[in-house]
Amino acid sequence: MRIKDKIKDFFSKPKSTSNTDAIESTGTTHGKKLCISSKEKCMLAEELTPRECDTYLLLLEGYTLKETAKKLGIEYSTANTYQTAVYRKLHVNSRAELIINYRDIGKSKIEEKKGEM
Numbered sequence: 001m002r003i004k005d006k007i008k009d010f011f012s013k014p015k016s017t018s019n020t021d022a023i024e025s026t027g028t029t030h031g032k033k034l035c036i037s038s039k040e041k042c043m044l045a046e047e048l049t050p051r052e053c054d055t056y057l058l059l060l061e062g063y064t065l066k067e068t069a070k071k072l073g074i075e076y077s078t079a080n081t082y083q084t085a086v087y088r089k090l091h092v093n094s095r096a097e098l099i100i101n102y103r104d105i106g107k108s109k110i111e112e113k114k115g116e117m
Helices: 003-012 038-046 050-060 065-072 076-090 095-116
Strands: 025-027 032-034
Touching (some): 038 095, 050 095, 065 076
Antiparallel strands (some): 025 032
């Protein structure tokens, strides 16, 4: 087999996914909408660490990443790391997708958090 054929063969194979199950989604104008129940979304959101949860809630409230970092008293790069982890754990790729999919869950978490204070 020639090198060219090997390369073609390599790129024609389907890419392997991570060890987590793929979550079905439908496209919207601003991103994908996940096809999972609110209960499943809550379960995903509960997997966030406390700091990721703080970041998640501030992002849902509309704060920029820079403002989020300032509010949490952390460096911008740290806030960016938390945001990346939140996106990965919640199966979204952008703030728009985060808001589209987790707005309702986020509101209840925000209310719970304010009630604790």
